[in-house]
Amino acid sequence: MSTSGPGSGRDDLGRALLAQHPRGEQWRQLDVTIANLTFEQITHMGSLAEERAAERQAVRDRIIARISNPELAGRLASRWIRWKDTFGLPMPAELDDPITVLHHPYLLAQQAPPEHSGWHKVVLPVFDAGLAIAAAGGDQAGIADYELLTAPWRRVCLPSRFTATDAYGPHTQAALRVLRHAEATPTRVVRRMGQVCAEIDGRRWEGAYHAVTEAAIAWGFPLRARSLYWETVPAAEEAVGESPTDPSVVNALWGAAASQAFAGRLDSDTSVLLTRPWRTAGLPLPG
Structure with a gap:
């Protein structure tokens, strides 16, 4: 599992950039809605995006061509890598x-064989929303571009019944406390968790990962498991002070966080395996 992409850091747009960005709060809303997308919402957004398709592509090309800030370009590309992984692209x-990288999901949708093109196209409104929120101009023309590209996402996902406090369900705060605790834990302890995780039989760990994914699908929010993984990545990088960092460290922290977010939805064997690296380090879990 890759833990990094271009311009990776504590978060993909950067705390300072988000704080200064006029649409910073909308970016945070987008993050929350992606974690809580249903298959029905994804399909609905895709059907709405078919309207004015040629115009949408011209707007995408125009916005990308006007990105002159290398930090913004790099951080957006990092988020593209995250979303492509989340959607299985x-x-x-x-x-x-x-x-x-920014052009890639759109080229992929155009060039994909028929058996794959449907999924490649229906997820494009997520990339469109991210592109428009982060990079569309603030003048009249830029606002029109923003309105066009974000329309499917806004119509289908807003207002959202979820916020950052419950993006992964009722146990979100317990999961996030795991990540915050890891960031404050000595680096050697976090690295030891990664070593323990790496020593677990790969097939067993993959089985536990798939169990969490299946639990997310059964819950009705198929992207929650992978979204939580990608929320874990920057926490792991901060905990050990390197980016990218060892995937085993990310997996160890994700396992502990997932055991909390999906409390009551996993069998005991899966929960025990997911929390083994954390508990081996002698750390308590919130739940």
Whole structure:
């Protein structure tokens, strides 16, 4: 599992950039709605995006062409990598050029074979919303571009009944406390958790991961498991002070956080396995 993309850091747009950005709060809303997307919402957004498709593509190209801030380009490309992984899309061959990465999901949808093109297209409104929120201009033309690209997401996902406090369900805060605790834990302890996780039989760990994914699907929010994984990545990077960091460290922290977020939805064997690295370090769990 990759833990990084272009411009990766504590969060993909950067705390300072988000604080200064006029649409920073909308970006946070987008994050929450993605974790809580249903298959029905994804399909609905995709059908809405078919309207004015050619115009939408022209707007995408125009916005990307006008991104002159290398930090913004890099951080958006990092988020594209995260979303492509979350939606199960192929990664671009070239990851070092942020602009190439930004174009990739749209080229992928155009070039995908018929048996894959449907899914590749229906998820594009998420990328459109992110692109418009982060990079559309604030003048009249930019606002019109923003309105066009974000329309499917706004119509289907807003207002959201979820916020950052319950983005992963009623036990969200317990899961996030795990990540905050990890960031304050000595680096050697966190690395030891990663070592313990790496020593677990790969097939057993994959089985536990799939159990969490299946629990998310049964819950009706199929992206919650992977969204929580990607929320874990920057916490792991901060905990050990490196980016990218060892995937085993990310997996160890994600396992503990997932055991909390999905409390009551996993069998005991899965929960015990997911929390083994954390408990081996002698750390308590909130739940």
